[in-house]
Amino acid sequence: MVSSLISGLLGVWVVGVSTIDVFEFENEAERRRYNALIAEFRCPKCLNTNLSGSDAPVARDLRRTVYRLVDEGLADDQVRRYLQDRYGDFVLYDPPVRTDTWALWFGPPLLLLLGIWVLGRIGTRTKKISLSNEERARLEAIRKQ
Amino acid sequence: MKRPVFFMPFVGFVALVAILYAGFHLNDPTHLPSALVGKPFPSFQLRELTSGKVLGQRTLLGKVRLVNVWATWCPTCLHEHEVLMDIGEATGLSIVGINYRDNDEKARRWLNVYGDPYDFTIVDTNGDLGVELGVYGAPETFIVDADGIIRFRHVGDVNDRNWNRELLPIVDALIDG
Numbered sequence: 136m137v138s139s140l141i142s143g144l145l146g147v148w149v150v151g152v153s154t155i156d157v158f159e160f161e162n163e164a165e166r167r168r169y170n171a172l173i174a175e176f177r178c179p180k181c182l183n184t185n186l187s188g189s190d191a192p193v194a195r196d197l198r199r200t201v202y203r204l205v206d207e208g209l210a211d212d213q214v215r216r217y218l219q220d221r222y223g224d225f226v227l228y229d230p231p232v233r234t235d236t237w238a239l240w241f242g243p244p245l246l247l248l249l250g251i252w253v254l255g256r257i258g259t260r261t262k263k264i265s266l267s268n269e270e271r272a273r274l275e276a277i278r279k280q
Numbered sequence: 281m282k283r284p285v286f287f288m289p290f291v292g293f294v295a296l297v298a299i300l301y302a303g304f305h306l307n308d309p310t311h312l313p314s315a316l317v318g319k320p321f322p323s324f325q326l327r328e329l330t331s332g333k334v335l336g337q338r339t340l341l342g343k344v345r346l347v348n349v350w351a352t353w354c355p356t357c358l359h360e361h362e363v364l365m366d367i368g369e370a371t372g373l374s375i376v377g378i379n380y381r382d383n384d385e386k387a388r389r390w391l392n393v394y395g396d397p398y399d400f401t402i403v404d405t406n407g408d409l410g411v412e413l414g415v416y417g418a419p420e421t422f423i424v425d426a427d428g429i430i431r432f433r434h435v436g437d438v439n440d441r442n443w444n445r446e447l448l449p450i451v452d453a454l455i456d457g
Binding site for chain 1: 288313410412417
């Protein structure tokens with residue numbers, strides 16, 4: 136009973152794995168590079184899934200392409216460039232730092248600094264309330280009532 | 281105006297409204313800008329669908345052409361097919377097909393049934409040429425000039441509207457220029 140359950144589960148597991156592309160790597164380092172790369176690129180068809188997580192035909196083609204490039208001995212940066220040349224910045228989750236992406240990269244830290252500055256100003260303003268002698272005297276009078 | 285800080289929330293609000301307003305007017309996020317415009321058509325060595333002859337990228341040289349990526353599994357392509365037939369008839373423009381991730385038999389039957397608007401059809405069964413072109417679905421259409429340089433890429437179906445508005449003016453300019 137238990138063993139049939141286990142083999143049943145194993146069967147399911149084997150079926151699940153068999154849908155993953157089967158590539159042979161020359162060594163473990165290449166396999167690791169391949170896996171890291173396909174996790175890094177965004178699938179062009181599915182907007183928010185990486186290549187390794189997508190079952191779209193184009194994602195399969197791109198995994199095969201990444202495998203081929205890794206197998207041909209291209210460095211990670213060359214593989215990135217290859218896909219970027221064909222699919223644009225979209226496939227990279229980290230957009231390159233350029234003048235048109237400047238706001239994207241530096242906007243949030245700038246806003247944070249601005250926020251800190253505003254908070255600082257508000258803080259010092261409230262501390263710095265100063266009363267004239269006349270006002271002080273009135274305040275004292277009110278307190279004594 | 282002693283306290284500019286006092287106006288910060290208002291300024292922030294205006295900025296946010298401006299950003300959101302612009303955001304709503306951005307293009308459809310599924311339309312990716314093409315990285316290939318201005319670059320030569322990628323090299324390939326692929327079979328022609330009906331003749332079986334192996335063709336390379338040099339077969340595209342010499343004329344302004346529409347290169348249309350299509351497949352029988354793509355419902356939009358059927359819709360587009362009629363438009364391509366009309367364009368071919370009306371303008372005499374050279375249209376080249378790329379049969380993308382498809383089955384030869386089905387593709388030939390499709391062209392027999394619905395007509396063949398293509399000068400020739402390049403067979404890209406495993407999608408390798410598609411990757412070289414940055415294709416992520418079908419249909420897609422490229423305008424390639426006589427020197428084999430990609431001048432425009434259109435994602436989605438070509439219809440009367442976008443043909444007259446976007447693609448035809450580019451084709452005309454290339455032919456006249």
